[in-house]
Amino acid sequence: MIRKTYLPGATIFFEGQPADCAYIVERGQVEICAVRERTHITLATLGRGEIFGEMAVLDDGVRSAQARAVEETEVLIIRSEQLRRRIMEAEPIVGQVLSSLIKRFRQAQTGLLNDLPTRMGSGHVVVPNIADNDDDILGAGGAALDWLRREYDLERGLNAGEFIPFFQPIVTIADGALAGFEALARWRHPERNLIPPSDFIDLGERCGLIRRIDLAIIAGACRILRQSVTDGETPFLSVNLSAQHFTDFGVVDSLARILGDTGFDPAHLKVELTETALVQDPRKAHEVLTHIKALGITIALDDFGTGYSSLSYLHSFPFDVLKIDQSFVRQLGKPGRTHDIVETIITLANRMGMVVVAEGIETPDLIPPLHRLGCTFGQGYHYSRPVPECDLAALLRS
Ligand code: C2E
Ligand code: CA
Ligand code: CA
Numbered sequence: 001m002i003r004k005t006y007l008p009g010a011t012i013f014f015e016g017q018p019a020d021c022a023y024i025v026e027r028g029q030v031e032i033c034a035v036r037e038r039t040h041i042t043l044a045t046l047g048r049g050e051i052f053g054e055m056a057v058l059d060d061g062v063r064s065a066q067a068r069a070v071e072e073t074e075v076l077i078i079r080s081e082q083l084r085r086r087i088m089e090a091e092p093i094v095g096q097v098l099s100s101l102i103k104r105f106r107q108a109q110t111g112l113l114n115d116l117p118t119r120m121g122s123g124h125v126v127v128p129n130i131a132d133n134d135d136d137i138l139g140a141g142g143a144a145l146d147w148l149r150r151e152y153d154l155e156r157g158l159n160a161g162e163f164i165p166f167f168q169p170i171v172t173i174a175d176g177a178l179a180g181f182e183a184l185a186r187w188r189h190p191e192r193n194l195i196p197p198s199d200f201i202d203l204g205e206r207c208g209l210i211r212r213i214d215l216a217i218i219a220g221a222c223r224i225l226r227q228s229v230t231d232g233e234t235p236f237l238s239v240n241l242s243a244q245h246f247t248d249f250g251v252v253d254s255l256a257r258i259l260g261d262t263g264f265d266p267a268h269l270k271v272e273l274t275e276t277a278l279v280q281d282p283r284k285a286h287e288v289l290t291h292i293k294a295l296g297i298t299i300a301l302d303d304f305g306t307g308y309s310s311l312s313y314l315h316s317f318p319f320d321v322l323k324i325d326q327s328f329v330r331q332l333g334k335p336g337r338t339h340d341i342v343e344t345i346i347t348l349a350n351r352m353g354m355v356v357v358a359e360g361i362e363t364p365d366l367i368p369p370l371h372r373l374g375c376t377f378g379q380g381y382h383y384s385r386p387v388p389e390c391d392l393a394a395l396l397r398s
Helices: 052-061 082-091 090-120 134-159 201-207 210-227 242-248 250-262 282-294 311-316 336-350 364-372 390-398
Strands: 001-004 011-013 021-027 029-036 039-046 068-069 074-078 123-126 161-172 178-189 194-197 236-240 271-273 298-304 321-324 355-358
Touching: 021 082, 021 134, 029 090, 039 090, 052 082, 052 090, 074 082, 074 134, 082 090, 082 201, 090 123, 134 201, 134 210, 161 210, 161 355, 161 390, 178 210, 178 390, 201 210, 210 236, 210 242, 210 250, 210 390, 242 250, 242 282, 242 390, 250 271, 250 282, 271 321, 282 321, 298 355, 321 336, 336 355
Parallel strands: 039 123, 178 236, 236 271, 271 298, 298 321, 321 355
Antiparallel strands: 001 074, 011 068, 021 074, 029 039, 029 068, 161 178, 178 194
8 A cells, every 4th residue: 555544633653563664744744742641742743745654664663652643644655665775775874874863863752751741741742843944844855755656656557567668670780671679668657658768767776676677578578579570580689687687596587487478589589788787796697697598598788888898898798799889889980089999899899709789870871880890780760769569560571
């Protein structure tokens, strides 16, 4: 459950209760309170955009106070693993500072709760609000509400099958003939139309849903291409794998399952990854790649020329294909050193038995130099933009 509505006076949680989630107020008002020696102590009243119940989640403790709705209140629920993931992603020092702050806050709160009734007598005590600037709270709370909404929306879209592959042709430079396709993710959102990867890949990586997105695209693309090719040679299919797949062997089983379910021939499947997948744990990444290759799938290094572009990766990992990034390709033919660098990369890759794909070919003037340099395949708007499933048949006939 993502959202919950509470009637005026309803308890959201009790003091002493174990915790498995935190909350953000989306509408209404919440009172954080405790009762000591028949004195009702209001610790805080919270409004839209404010977070509560986060302490017990972060330190695995129990609720140190009660939360109740003052008026009809709607809250968004943050699951403990969502909150913890965000904190684990930050510098380790952030987690340390948070846990020491929580410890001190709990001590101070216990002192305050025990002290107030003796000082103020029984009845109703309101602890003055030390939270300062409402704009700050709304700003930070608004941003938190926003990421949480986007994260839940992504999960909903994934469960609803809204992530679909588009297909961009990859052609033979020598004659412009269709050789394969790269599957590129699109989100067909019910309210926001077609969303490009630049608007969701990053979020998917941060909330850990990217693996499921990748697999949904791969499964969809394999199924569609398999059904679309009725006769003639099957073009190859290149798919993208996020760096997060390279920390364990889960992806190997998933790829094997997709191949089994769709009947797609692994000899026609290539997985693309960038160097970021290799830097964190190169040994594990190497093992995962070796297992993927054992399924009969080929491996492409994507975006070469951005990031690290380390030549040492080229010879220590089992790449079959090298994709040269568009920022490099565009410089071809222009005076400057980039031309020489591209030439050297293509020569080196060919010598090492790798096939080279030039990305981002937008104009025909790039084709002759790429051809002369020995580049096998090209991809770019000059040939075709990524197209939806319904346009695939026309491309296959052409
Ligand atoms: P990429 O893997 O480098 O894919 C190529 C991108 O360049 C695509 O953008 C493609 O539409 C664009 N492109 C192709 N030809 C040209 C051209 O001639 N000019 C220009 N300016 N651009 C061209 P797209 O589809 O927006 O995807 C962007 C990035 O998102 C991809 O870059 C890839 O890193 C990521 N992505 C896409 N689909 C997936 C996916 O299923 N899983 C993962 N993990 N990442 C994906
Ligand atoms: Ca790619
Ligand atoms: Ca690329």
